[in-house]
Amino acid sequence: MDIKIRAVNKDDKSRWLELFADYITFYNSKLTDQQFELTWQRINSDFNINCLVAELDSKVVGFTHYIWRPDTWEEQDFCYLEDLYTDPKVRGKGVGRALIKAVEDIAIAKGSKRLYWTTAPDNELARTLYDKIAITNRVEYKIYLNK
Numbered sequence: 285m286d287i288k289i290r291a292v293n294k295d296d297k298s299r300w301l302e303l304f305a306d307y308i309t310f311y312n313s314k315l316t317d318q319q320f321e322l323t324w325q326r327i328n329s330d331f332n333i334n335c336l337v338a339e340l341d342s343k344v345v346g347f348t349h350y351i352w353r354p355d356t357w358e359e360q361d362f363c364y365l366e367d368l369y370t371d372p373k374v375r376g377k378g379v380g381r382a383l384i385k386a387v388e389d390i391a392i393a394k395g396s397k398r399l400y401w402t403t404a405p406d407n408e409l410a411r412t413l414y415d416k417i418a419i420t421n422r423v424e425y426k427i428y429l430n431k
Contacts, residue, residue: 287379289386292327292335292347299344300324300337307369311404323349336386338370338379346370348383352394363391365401368410380413 292300301320308315315323327335327349338346348368352361365387370379384399391399402424403410414420 286340287377287382288339289336289382290339292337294328296337296344297324300335300347303344303347303369303371304367306371307367310369333366334390336383338383340374340377340379345374346379346383348387350387350390352396355398358397360395360397362398362400363387363394363396365399368401375409380410381417384413384417 301324304320304323305315323333325331326333332351334350336348336350337344346369349366351364351366353364355362365384368380368383370383388399400418401414403414
């Protein structure tokens with residue numbers, strides 16, 4: 285099985301939407317149809333949300349969204365991996381790792397000195413991969429606004 289990573293294209297919309305909806309459900313969250321559409325429009329424009337998809341046997345089986353964040357300590361932007369999801373049927377086959385590596389390569393080519401992301405503490409399956417390829421040395425704090 286050869287994993288192909290590429291930029292999302294307009295023909296991917298229905299599969300991207302299916303996977304993104306599954307991702308949102310995985311996190312016990314909900315988005316409006318308008319938010320799904322807004323995100324799709326943003327990743328297909330010059331807006332600062334980028335999307336890569338993973339193909340296995342010519343079928344899209346995963347995606348990642350990433351953004352560039354200006355930094356006060358470095359000249360180059362940092363890269364934030366916003367979302368990462370793979371179809372449960374292909375987990376453990378290297379799809380998530382390949383998506384992260386592709387974003388890492390893009391960040392390196394842009395001169396970024398950091399690629400980072402967060403996940404839920406109970407996302408144990410994903411964390412088994414993340415703990416092999418990255419370090420965790422920060423604590424995240426949140427204040428939810430405009431509830």
